[in-house]
Structure formats: structure tokens, C-alpha cells
Amino acid sequence: MSYSIRNSLQRIYAIVIKELRQLSRDRPTFAMIVMIPLIQLLLFGFAINTNVRNLPVALVDNSHSEIARALIADLHATQVVHFIADYQTPTQAAAALTRGEIRAALVIPKDIGQRLDDQRPLAQWLIDGSDTMVGNALLGLKNMPLTSLEAMAFSGNFQGGRNTFEMTLFYNPERRSAINIVPGLVGVILTMTMVLFTSAALVRERERGNLELLITTPVKPMELMIGKIVPYVFVGLLQMAIILGVGHLIFAVPINGRLDHLLLAALVFISASLTLGMLISTLATTQLQAMQLTMFLLIPSILLSGFMFPYEGMPTLAQWIAEVLPATHFIRMIRGIVLRSATLIDLWPDLLWLACFTLLGLLLAAKRFKKRLD
Amino acid sequence: MNSTIAIQTRGLTHRFGSFTAVDNLDLSIPAKTIYGFLGPNGCGKSTSMRLITGLLTPTTGDIQVLGMKVPEQSEALRLRIGYMTQKFSLYEDLSVIENLRFIAQIYNLPHQVSRQRIAEQLHAYGLDQRNTRLAGSLSGGQRQRLALACATLHKPELLVLDEPTSAVDPENRRDFWEKLFDLCDQGTTILVSTHYMDEAERCHGIAILEGGVKRADGSPTQLMKDLGAQVVEIDGENLRQLKQQLITHPDIISAAQQGMHLRVLIKEKIAEPLQWLEREFAQAMTGRHLNRVRPSLEDVFVHCTGGEGRQ
Numbered sequence: 001m002s003y004s005i006r007n008s009l010q011r012i013y014a015i016v017i018k019e020l021r022q023l024s025r026d027r028p029t030f031a032m033i034v035m036i037p038l039i040q041l042l043l044f045g046f047a048i049n050t051n052v053r054n055l056p057v058a059l060v061d062n063s064h065s066e067i068a069r070a071l072i073a074d075l076h077a078t079q080v081v082h083f084i085a086d087y088q089t090p091t092q093a094a095a096a097l098t099r100g101e102i103r104a105a106l107v108i109p110k111d112i113g114q115r116l117d118d119q120r121p122l123a124q125w126l127i128d129g130s131d132t133m134v135g136n137a138l139l140g141l142k143n144m145p146l147t148s149l150e151a152m153a154f155s156g157n158f159q160g161g162r163n164t165f166e167m168t169l170f171y172n173p174e175r176r177s178a179i180n181i182v183p184g185l186v187g188v189i190l191t192m193t194m195v196l197f198t199s200a201a202l203v204r205e206r207e208r209g210n211l212e213l214l215i216t217t218p219v220k221p222m223e224l225m226i227g228k229i230v231p232y233v234f235v236g237l238l239q240m241a242i243i244l245g246v247g248h249l250i251f252a253v254p255i256n257g258r259l260d261h262l263l264l265a266a267l268v269f270i271s272a273s274l275t276l277g278m279l280i281s282t283l284a285t286t287q288l289q290a291m292q293l294t295m296f297l298l299i300p301s302i303l304l305s306g307f308m309f310p311y312e313g314m315p316t317l318a319q320w321i322a323e324v325l326p327a328t329h330f331i332r333m334i335r336g337i338v339l340r341s342a343t344l345i346d347l348w349p350d351l352l353w354l355a356c357f358t359l360l361g362l363l364l365a366a367k368r369f370k371k372r373l374d
Numbered sequence: 375m376n377s378t379i380a381i382q383t384r385g386l387t388h389r390f391g392s393f394t395a396v397d398n399l400d401l402s403i404p405a406k407t408i409y410g411f412l413g414p415n416g417c418g419k420s421t422s423m424r425l426i427t428g429l430l431t432p433t434t435g436d437i438q439v440l441g442m443k444v445p446e447q448s449e450a451l452r453l454r455i456g457y458m459t460q461k462f463s464l465y466e467d468l469s470v471i472e473n474l475r476f477i478a479q480i481y482n483l484p485h486q487v488s489r490q491r492i493a494e495q496l497h498a499y500g501l502d503q504r505n506t507r508l509a510g511s512l513s514g515g516q517r518q519r520l521a522l523a524c525a526t527l528h529k530p531e532l533l534v535l536d537e538p539t540s541a542v543d544p545e546n547r548r549d550f551w552e553k554l555f556d557l558c559d560q561g562t563t564i565l566v567s568t569h570y571m572d573e574a575e576r577c578h579g580i581a582i583l584e585g586g587v588k589r590a591d592g593s594p595t596q597l598m599k600d601l602g603a604q605v606v607e608i609d610g611e612n613l614r615q616l617k618q619q620l621i622t623h624p625d626i627i628s629a630a631q632q633g634m635h636l637r638v639l640i641k642e643k644i645a646e647p648l649q650w651l652e653r654e655f656a657q658a659m660t661g662r663h664l665n666r667v668r669p670s671l672e673d674v675f676v677h678c679t680g681g682e683g684r685q
Contacts, residue, residue: 209463212461213457214480215429216452216457218480218482
């Protein structure tokens with residue numbers, strides 16, 4: 001009996017050693033074993049900050065009074081908001097809100113002094129409520145204590161329980177998280193499937209030996225790249241239609257913007273993701289490696305793109321990484337178009353960035369994919 | 375450049391790091407012939423073919439294929455070359471006819487021409503009954519025929535076949551070679567690599583490669599005639615022991631058992647090999663029949679590669 005157990009243990013040992021040897025020779029997999037927990041840890045530890053701070057907001061000050069200045073000083077002190085622009089009218093501020101430049105605008109009326117005396121709210125916040133986390137952070141300001149004003153000897157007028165601000169939520173007045181999640185999900189799912197499909201597609205040809213045949217034919221690298229990308233563009237559009245369609249029917253997510261702009265934004269993003277997949281396929285030698293590299297990309301695309309956590313809450317370094325990822329730009333665009341009726345003209349920087357990314361990626365992938373075996 | 379020479383290489387060398395896969399290879403392959411690379415695995419056959427088709431860049435040396443410089447003009451050459459990889463490299467999840475159509479489109483055959491060529495190829499390679507079968511479900515021989523049909527669809531002037539029959543049974547191999555002779559008759563130059571002696575013997579010319587070096591080249595008959603050795607067959611008992619005894623002698627190149635015989639290669643300088651053997655190994659030769667035989671290509675191969683048969 002003990003003899004057969006010893007034999008069994010020896011066989012298990014042989015397999016364990018073999019497995020470890022193979023693992024240590026598969027460099028990319030080995031790197032992933034170390035990199036994935038490291039990156040995850042750093043992302044979750046540093047980048048993910050649900051305490052939203054320094055939200056970009058605008059000011060429409062019609063009073064130009066000392067009270068207004070004191071109010072703004074108090075708002076600064078909370079660190080929740082950061083004033084980046086001044087507008088003359090609430091309309092201008094609302095337009096900036098649509099463009100996604102600011103998350104909210106503070107409108108201070110002429111009669112702020114009178115309001116202070118009457119115990120009425122002093123000013124109004126126009127808030128982009130599509131991201132509930134951002135919305136909640138701003139709504140937290142509603143009862144902000146007026147420390148500076150108290151110090152300025154207006155103290156007699158203050159009583160607890162009053163509202164400092166009147167809050168107006170745009171785009172998502174019911175504060176439903178689905179409104180923000182569903183369009184963002186399009187970005188995440190497209191990143192996942194588009195990058196994975198294409199990266200695996202070319203690697204599969206190499207693994208099965210098809211590539212050795214293809215490179216002896218007149219096919220040019222760029223032709224091969226484009227030919228492989230095009231079918232998946234339709235796959236991507238289908239996926240977007242499913243997510244937004246079902247999101248609209250079941251979760252009542254509105255589609256406020258123009259469909260043609262949505263389509264164009266999606267096409268550019270799909271192209272960028274597919275290019276990224278192509279680039280991966282020129283790096284990976286097996287389908288497993290392609291999968292791992294895709295995962296490596298997917299994690300920051302979910303965590304840093306603004307899909308789960310507001311972009312503003314992240315430290316600068318994480319924001320830089322986010323700016324590089326196509327998902328960040330697309331999620332910004334699709335939320336803008338679907339929720340805030342923004343047009344591509346409002347969102348041109350994101351569109352341009354994705355287009356440049358695609359072009360650069362294609363060139364790089366075609367350059368890396370040589371029609372040679374050496 | 376002589377137009378009757380299809381492939382010419384001079385000083386062709388390719389190194390992978392410190393390993394020299396092809397070493398100073400000079401070739402001159404006449405057009406409209408079947409030329410074979412014969413050699414063991416890892417002798418540089420595939421690497422030489424990849425260099426000639428421009429898939430690899432030579433470390434040093436010049437290559438001219440069909441009058442064009444490789445690798446500089448290899449893109450333009452692609453239309454004139456058909457290449458069949460060692461491993462089946464068509465799409466297993468496409469049907470026979472879908473694979474052919476794909477290749478036809480890649481080579482920009484006009485629609486009408488492509489339809490006609492595909493029909494011709496299906497018929498010529500006996501695939502018309504199976505044109506809707508998935509390539510992955512074909513037998514080894516059928517796959518090779520499909521691969522050849524695809525490689526010759528655009529009527530290339532030069533056909534490069536990397537061990538085309540290594541996974542094919544003897545009968546299919548014979549059929550396959552019939553097809554190659556048909557193509558050669560139609561004016562195609564064929565470069566083929568093999569490690570089968572019988573296949574090499576069918577070629578118009580061969581180059582014997584070993585360790586990246588060309589050991590000999592010429593027509594098989596010429597090579598057999600020019601073999602710098604004499605072949606003796608010895609029968610009797612205990613051939614294994616006899617072999618061990620013989621191969622220690624410096625004038626014996628190799629000894630290999632073939633069924634009931636021991637085939638012995640003896641250096642050319644020995645004038646009378648039969649008498650010499652009986653004199654040198656008097657005790658061992660008693661009661662055995664010694665017989666001089668015609669050299670085979672395998673003898674040439676063994677001789678050139680420095681006694682691969684010695685073991």
C-alpha cells in the first residue's frame with residue numbers, strides 16, 4: 001500500500017516539476033503572475049478614491065458681492081469643487097456642462113444679500129447628475145455651514161437646518177446609477193471583446209501555421225490588418241446596439257443625443273480597440289498570451305476609465321494613464337451623447353484622440369508585423 | 375543572368391545567433407527541372423527554402439530567383455512563386471472550395487479565370503467530390519493535394535515545396551510525384567526538400583545538405599556513379615557483431631544492416647575490395663558470401679554525410 005502511495009507521490013512530483021519548468025520558460029505568463037497583482041494593488045490602493053475631490057465647476061456670479069466671495073472661499077475650503085471657469089449667464093454654464101468640461105456650475109443671484117437675510121438658499125448649483133457618485137458629492141454641499149460669513153459678523157442670521165444652496169440635477173434627476181453605468185458598460189464590453197477578438201485572431205493564424213502561408217502570398221501587412229479588423233467592427237456595433245437597446249428597455253436609460261454621432265463615436269472607438277488588439281497580436285506568440293495581455297489592459301480600462309469611479313477622484317498619475325486608454329475617451333463621449341445630448345463638436349478632443357490612436361496603432365502594428373520570419 | 379537558371383545563390387549564409395543554419399551555399403538550379411534538397415532534419419533545408427523565397431533575410435550572400443534579386447524584390451516575386459509549407463497551413467475551418475477561392479482572391483485572379491482555374495484544379499487533384507468538405511476533415515493525402523492545388527492555382531513559374539510528403543502514405547506519395555512531373559512538363563521549376571531517398575532519386579538534380587553545408591550536388595545517377603567508395607554486401611550470422619568489428623577499420627566508411635545483409639562502404643583506394651575484406655578479416659569472413667553491388671543514393675548520402683549509417 002505504502003509502495004503505491006510512494007509511486008503516486010513520485011508521479012505527482014514529476015508533474016509539479018514539469019509544470020514549474022514550463023511556467024518559468026513561458027516568460028510572458030511568468031511576468032503576468034507578478035504584474036497582475038502588482039498593478040491591481042496599485043490601482044485599487046492609489047487610484048481608486050471614492051472620496052471625490054476637486055470636481056471641475058464653473059461660476060456664474062451675478063452679485064459680485066463680498067458675500068459671494070466669502071461663499072466661494074468656503075466652497076474652496078471643502079476641497080470638493082475646484083472653480084475652473086467663469087461665465088456670464090447660466091445658459092453658457094449649461095453648455096459647458098453639456099460639453100463635459102465642468103461637472104457643475106454655481107449660479108449666484110444678484111439678491112444674495114437679501115436671501116441671506118430671508119434665510120433662503122443663497123445660490124443655485126446646476127449639477128451634471130449622470131454620475132451618481134459625482135452628484136452625491138455635490139449634493140453633500142447643500143447644507144454647507146457658512147464659516148466665513150459667520151466670521152464676517154453676519155452670524156446673527158444663521159440658524160441650523162437651512163439650506164445654503166438650491167440644487168438642480170440635470171440629466172439624471174432620479175439619481176439612478178444605471179443611467180451612468182449602462183453607457184459606460186458599452187465602453188468596457190467593447191474594450192474586452194474587440195481587443196480580445198483581434199489579438200487572438202492573428203495569433204491563431206500564427207499558431208495554426210496559416211500565417212506562414214499568408215506571408216508567401218502578395219498580401220501586404222496593412223491589407224491583412226484591415227481585413228482582419230473590418231468584420232469585428234460589425235460585431236462591435238451589434239454589441240453596442242444590444243447594450244443600449246436592452247438598457248433602454250429594461251433600465252429606462254435615455255438616448256438623448258443624435259444616433260449618427262453615437263455611431264461615429266462608436267466606430268472610432270471600435271477601430272482604436274481593434275488596433276490595440278492587433279498590436280497585442282504582434283507581441284503575443286500564443287492565444288493564451290494574447291488573452292493575458294488583454295486582461296492586463298482590461299483592468300485599468302474598467303478601473304481608471306471613469307466607468308466605475310469618477311475620473312476627478314483619481315490622483316494625477318492615474319489620470320494620465322486613463323488619458324492613454326481609449327476606453328476613457330469613449331466613455332466620456334458616449335455619456336456625453338447619450339445622457340447630455342452632447343454632439344461630437346462638443347467632444348472633439350476625445351474623437352481626435354481616438355482617431356490618432358487608431359492611425360498610430362495601425363502603423364505600429366503593420367510595422368511590427370513583418371512579412372518575414374526573422 | 376542565364377535565363378535557363380531559375381535559382382542561383384552565391385555564398386548564401388544564415389545565422390540564428392551563434393548557430394549557422396546555412397553555410398556558404400552555392401546553388402545553380404536550372405529552370406523547368408525538379409531539384410531536391412536531401413538531408414536529415416535540421417540540415418538547413420527549410421532555412422534555405424525560406425531564404426530563397428525571401429521569408430528570411432540572409433546574413434551574407436546573394437540570391438537570384440527567376441532573374442530577380444532576393445530579398446529586395448521578393449514582394450514582386452510572390453506572384454511568380456508558389457510555396458507549400460511543411461505543416462498544412464490552409465484554413466482547416468474553411469471548405470476545400472472556400473480555401474481555393476480565398477487563395478484565388480489573394481492572388482487577384484479575375485473572377486472568370488478563378489472559376490475556371492478552381493474547377494481545373496479540383497478535377498486535376500481529385501477533389502471535385504469533396505469540394506464542400508472542411509479542409510480539417512480531409513485525410514493526409516487529400517490535404518497535400520489541396521495544398522498543392524492552392525500553391526499552383528496562380529500558375530507559378532517556381533514551386534517551392536518544403537517536405538511535402540512527410541505525412542503521406544506511399545501510394546499518395548507516388549500520386550503526388552506524378553503531379554509534380556506533370557507540372558514540370560508544363561514548364562514549372564520545382565524545388566523540393568525531402569529526407570526520403572526514393573523521392574530524391576526522382577529529382578533531376580539534388581543537393582545533399584548536412585549541418586547547413588552542401589556536401590554534394592548533381593543528378594542522382596551521376597552522384598551514384600561518382601561515389602568515391604565501393605559497396606559490398608555480406609550475408610551470414612551475427613551481422614551486428616561483424617558490423618562492430620568492421621567499422622573500427624579506417625578504410626571502411628560505414629556498415630549498415632539491411633535485413634539479411636550487411637552493406638559495407640569501402641574507400642575507393644582499395645583496389646579489390648572482396649579480396650581485401652577476406653584478407654583483412656579472414657576469420658570473420660569465413661563461411662560468408664561477399665557480393666559487390668551498385669551504389670544506391672543512400673550510399674551516396676551516407677558517404678557524403680560522413681557515415682551517418684555508422685551510428
